[in-house]
Amino acid sequence: MSRAQIYLDHAATTPVTPEVLEALQPLFGGEGFGNPSSPHRYGRTARAAVEHARRQVAEAVGAEPETVFFTSGGTEANNLAVVGAALAARERGAPLRVAVSAIEHKSVHGAAHFVEDLGGEVVLIPVTPSGVVALEALDEALAREVAIVSIMAVNNETGIVQDVAALSARCTAAGVPFHSDAVQALGKLDIDLDTWSCASIAVSGHKVGAPKGAGALILRDRSTIRPLVRGGGQQHGVRPGTENVIGLVGLGVAAEQSVRTMAEHGEALASLRDAFEGAVTTAIPDVVIHGREAERAPHISLLSVPGTDSEAMLMQLDLAGIACSSGSACTTGAVEPSHVLRAMDVPRGLGIAALRFSFGAGNAERDVEAATDALVAATERVRRLAGVLRG
Numbered sequence: 304m305s306r307a308q309i310y311l312d313h314a315a316t317t318p319v320t321p322e323v324l325e326a327l328q329p330l331f332g333g334e335g336f337g338n339p340s341s342p343h344r345y346g347r348t349a350r351a352a353v354e355h356a357r358r359q360v361a362e363a364v365g366a367e368p369e370t371v372f373f374t375s376g377g378t379e380a381n382n383l384a385v386v387g388a389a390l391a392a393r394e395r396g397a398p399l400r401v402a403v404s405a406i407e408h409k410s411v412h413g414a415a416h417f418v419e420d421l422g423g424e425v426v427l428i429p430v431t432p433s434g435v436v437a438l439e440a441l442d443e444a445l446a447r448e449v450a451i452v453s454i455m456a457v458n459n460e461t462g463i464v465q466d467v468a469a470l471s472a473r474c475t476a477a478g479v480p481f482h483s484d485a486v487q488a489l490g491k492l493d494i495d496l497d498t499w500s501c502a503s504i505a506v507s508g509h510k511v512g513a514p515k516g517a518g519a520l521i522l523r524d525r526s527t528i529r530p531l532v533r534g535g536g537q538q539h540g541v542r543p544g545t546e547n548v549i550g551l552v553g554l555g556v557a558a559e560q561s562v563r564t565m566a567e568h569g570e571a572l573a574s575l576r577d578a579f580e581g582a583v584t585t586a587i588p589d590v591v592i593h594g595r596e597a598e599r600a601p602h603i604s605l606l607s608v609p610g611t612d613s614e615a616m617l618m619q620l621d622l623a624g625i626a627c628s629s630g631s632a633c634t635t636g637a638v639e640p641s642h643v644l645r646a647m648d649v650p651r652g653l654g655i656a657a658l659r660f661s662f663g664a665g666n667a668e669r670d671v672e673a674a675t676d677a678l679v680a681a682t683e684r685v686r687r688l689a690g691v692l693r694g
Contacts, residue, residue, distance in 0.1 A: 619677075
């Protein structure tokens with residue numbers, strides 16, 4: 304008899320929702336397969352589907368459809384925002400310098416490093432031990448004449464929420480574009496581009512029930528960046544190339560659905576997360592919940608069990624049928640603490656023990672019980688083995 308599998312890694316990716324699957328079916332046959340740049344009826348059908356998805360994404364984030372530029376996902380959107388702004392700055396004779404927080408997703412840090420490869424400079428904005436960017440730290444970065452500031456809305460490892468409205472207002476007052484990686488925020492926080500006063504935000508479909516390979520950069524003024532990809536005239540040349548119609552239709556439906564159900568879904572996720580953390584804290588008194596003192600998105604719990612390491616724990620949990628991750632999926636396999644935990648001054652012993660559990664559609668109270676039991680059993684085995692090895 305096969306062991307029941309419990310998926311608690313929704314921050315890494317989510318299953319495609321039934322509503323998205325239903326919306327995609329017509330695109331596999333009939334007239335929906337056309338190239339959206341073609342003038343005939345097949346192309347017009349595909350174009351109509353893409354533009355409908357654009358409107359859905361715009362409404363989900365409180366923006367206008369013409370500000371939505373589709374990409375292959377959050378990584379490309381973040382690169383387009385950060386590197387594109389740096390290239391625009393260099394073109395107008397300004398310093399090739401960008402500022403990013405120390406806890407950004409690796410796609411933002413990778414984009415910043417590319418700016419360095421171009422001969423530019425990166426200003427790293429520190430965070431407090433609670434994982435929050437302080438306004439004073441942002442002010443110091445703004446004093447460096449940067450082309451753009453990038454600070455994520457929700458951290459993908461800890462779930463910690465930044466005060467995007469306050470941070471972006473600070474940047475706007477200083478005349479500096481503010482970009483926010485909102486990949487983990489879509490469907491979890493109330494996003495409104497005007498309230499946040501961001502120059503741009505990035506979203507990704509596979510975090511909210513759409514297929515992988517579809518995302519968007521919502522860009523208030525396309526003249527503030529330079530494109531990274533050159534080709535045809537699609538999307539005003541900001542991001543040329545034949546659109547991924549199937550992925551984008553899925554993104555549109557998923558974005559609309561996630562916002563429509565956000566309040567009810569978020570409450571349910573927070574309840575599961577809190578129940579899980581309460582049960583784990585009771586069963587393993589010395590467990591550390593990272594970011595618990597800060598505001599967090601409802602779906603993520605990052606914890607460390609002293610005396611263990613995440614790779615050994617993940618192996619035990621996987622054998623028990625529990626799917627989770629060590630911090631971010633993009634850093635799985637690393638032998639050192641993630642850059643996020645290092646930025647928060649988390650001791651190395653706790654950093655290498657960090658496990659991320661992220662809840663989503665389909666999870667229930669029984670999953671909390673099973674995950675807690677599996678975590679307790681894994682802790683006992685790994686600590687026992689560690690004691691044997693030390694002895």
